[in-house]
Amino acid sequence: MGISKSDPVIIVGGGAFGLSTALHLSLRGYTNITVFEQDGQIPSRYSAANDLNKIMRVEYEDPFYTDLAVEAINAWKTPLFAPHFHQTGFLHCVSEKAPEKAVATLKRFQAAAERHSQMAKYVSSIQGQEDIRQLCWQLDGSLPGWNGYFNRYDGYVHSANALTAVYRATQGRGVRFFLGEGAGAVDKVVYENTPRGRKSNGIRTKAGRFHPASLVIVAAGAAATRLVPEIGTQVVAKSWSVAHVQLTDEETSALRGIPVTYARDLGFFFEPDPKTNLLKLCPMGGGYINTDPSTGLSCPPQSLAERGFLPHEDEIRLRQLLRQSLPALSDRALVKKSLCWFADTSDSDFIVDYVPQTSSSVILLSGDSGHGFKMFPIVGRWIGELLESPNDQQQIPRWSWKAPKPETKSSNWGGDVSWRLGETRELAEVQRSRTSKL
Numbered sequence: 263m264g265i266s267k268s269d270p271v272i273i274v275g276g277g278a279f280g281l282s283t284a285l286h287l288s289l290r291g292y293t294n295i296t297v298f299e300q301d302g303q304i305p306s307r308y309s310a311a312n313d314l315n316k317i318m319r320v321e322y323e324d325p326f327y328t329d330l331a332v333e334a335i336n337a338w339k340t341p342l343f344a345p346h347f348h349q350t351g352f353l354h355c356v357s358e359k360a361p362e363k364a365v366a367t368l369k370r371f372q373a374a375a376e377r378h379s380q381m382a383k384y385v386s387s388i389q390g391q392e393d394i395r396q397l398c399w400q401l402d403g404s405l406p407g408w409n410g411y412f413n414r415y416d417g418y419v420h421s422a423n424a425l426t427a428v429y430r431a432t433q434g435r436g437v438r439f440f441l442g443e444g445a446g447a448v449d450k451v452v453y454e455n456t457p458r459g460r461k462s463n464g465i466r467t468k469a470g471r472f473h474p475a476s477l478v479i480v481a482a483g484a485a486a487t488r489l490v491p492e493i494g495t496q497v498v499a500k501s502w503s504v505a506h507v508q509l510t511d512e513e514t515s516a517l518r519g520i521p522v523t524y525a526r527d528l529g530f531f532f533e534p535d536p537k538t539n540l541l542k543l544c545p546m547g548g549g550y551i552n553t554d555p556s557t558g559l560s561c562p563p564q565s566l567a568e569r570g571f572l573p574h575e576d577e578i579r580l581r582q583l584l585r586q587s588l589p590a591l592s593d594r595a596l597v598k599k600s601l602c603w604f605a606d607t608s609d610s611d612f613i614v615d616y617v618p619q620t621s622s623s624v625i626l627l628s629g630d631s632g633h634g635f636k637m638f639p640i641v642g643r644w645i646g647e648l649l650e651s652p653n654d655q656q657q658i659p660r661w662s663w664k665a666p667k668p669e670t671k672s673s674n675w676g677g678d679v680s681w682r683l684g685e686t687r688e689l690a691e692v693q694r695s696r697t698s699k700l
């Protein structure tokens with residue numbers, strides 16, 4: 263569409279993808295960028311990235327994403343991002359009862375790491391408790407049948423702190439922010455009819471104020487379908503659980519330096535955060551969706567209160583994970599429990615493209631599929647490249663707009679993705695069984 267670098271650009275969503283886009287566009291010389299974020303703060307409490315940590319693993323089953331993750335990890339080592347990257351290594355295993363699908367996925371990840379020229383020398387095979395103890399004495403559980411590999415090239419990133427750093431950096435570069443329900447919550451993308459077809463001329467906030475723009479970039483994470491309903495069920499709001507154990511100073515110190523520890527069939531945890539003494543845990547599972555029966559679209563719940571719980575089945579998995587690896591913590595209270603909402607696609611590919619029939623005035627940046635934060639330092643570059651691409655065409659076909667499908671497989675949405683395990687369930691169903699237990 264060829265907007266000029268001084269044209270007004272609006273980014274909806276001040277989460278991982280939105281902030282990275284603001285940073286990269288400003289570095290490319292765009293001078294009139296405004297970010298709208300529905301929460302009154304950044305990191306936003308609605309952002310999937312507002313978290314202590316996210317896994318930064320480079321190996322993917324798919325070399326396309328491995329190459330991107332290599333680029334991302336190098337960017338995590340540059341001054342703006344480096345304080346938030348911790349190269350503790352990644353212990354990636356299955357336990358003795360892992361289903362065949364988990365074992366096969368693990369093997370593909372291991373093979374990808376072992377054949378990568380840059381990474382291979384950092385990778386070692388892990389066969390059982392003894393190997394794990396040599397690597398990390400703190401994991402003093404029985405670790406029944408744990409096999410897999412350890413990759414020293416990987417680690418984790420402190421995602422909330424990284425969001426804060428980029429928020430400050432973009433403010434420093436003159437990016438404007440409208441925050442909060444009154445100023446930053448966007449109700450809709452506004453269109454006008456032109457002789458050449460429908461075109462957006464800005465956004466309207468929930469408070470009713472119109473803001474003009476030459477380009478609107480929707481980076482609203484799990485809520486993308488609310489603003490771009492044309493994408494239909496190609497983007498599905500899905501959630502996974504997060505919980506923490508509150509440690510003492512001594513316990514945090516004792517666990518300093520442990521690798522990201524991931525049993526594919528149970529879940530994973532990270533080195534405890536030295537500031538809060540929280541040890542973060544995520545269970546492995548098919549996740550939860552929130553389908554509106556009237557539209558067939560899954561959107562995240564509107565209120566934060568509805569996100570603040572841990573389904574019983576996930577608690578069982580987490581306690582099993584702790585029992586096998588850090589047994590002293592297995593009966594401890596789980597705190598700061600929440601469902602974290604992300605934008606899933608059926609093939610785990612991102613969507614980085616113009617919305618059709620908008621005269622290249624609206625871009626959808628979505629479909630993070632629960633693996634997007636590691637790319638935080640480089641996501642915005644993809645938007646810069648799209649803006650400069652010939653004929654407004656996304657040059658990477660897998661990131662193109664996905665035409666909506668007429669039918670949905672709501673019962674196990676995204677379950678065909680190789681690295682996923684377990685059935686996807688409806689939030690309402692889980693909430694019902696929760697209330698019946700109270």
Ligand SMILES: Cc1cc2nc3c(=O)[nH]c(=O)nc-3n(C[C@H](O)[C@H](O)[C@H](O)COP(=O)(O)OP(=O)(O)OC[C@H]3O[C@@H](n4cnc5c(N)ncnc54)[C@H](O)[C@@H]3O)c2cc1C
Binds near residue numbers: 277306309
């Ligand atoms: C439990 C869990 C674990 C994960 N672990 C990892 C991991 O280990 N490694 C990894 O790489 N990735 C991980 N991810 C994925 C990562 O968090 C996401 O890929 C990333 O946060 C996606 O960024 P986003 O900007 O698209 O969405 P978000 O970060 O969710 O940001 C979207 C923003 O848009 C705002 N917004 C929405 N609607 C509106 C509106 N109408 N008006 C204004 N603002 C709006 C929201 O408030 C929010 O701040 C995980 C995700 C989850 C849920």
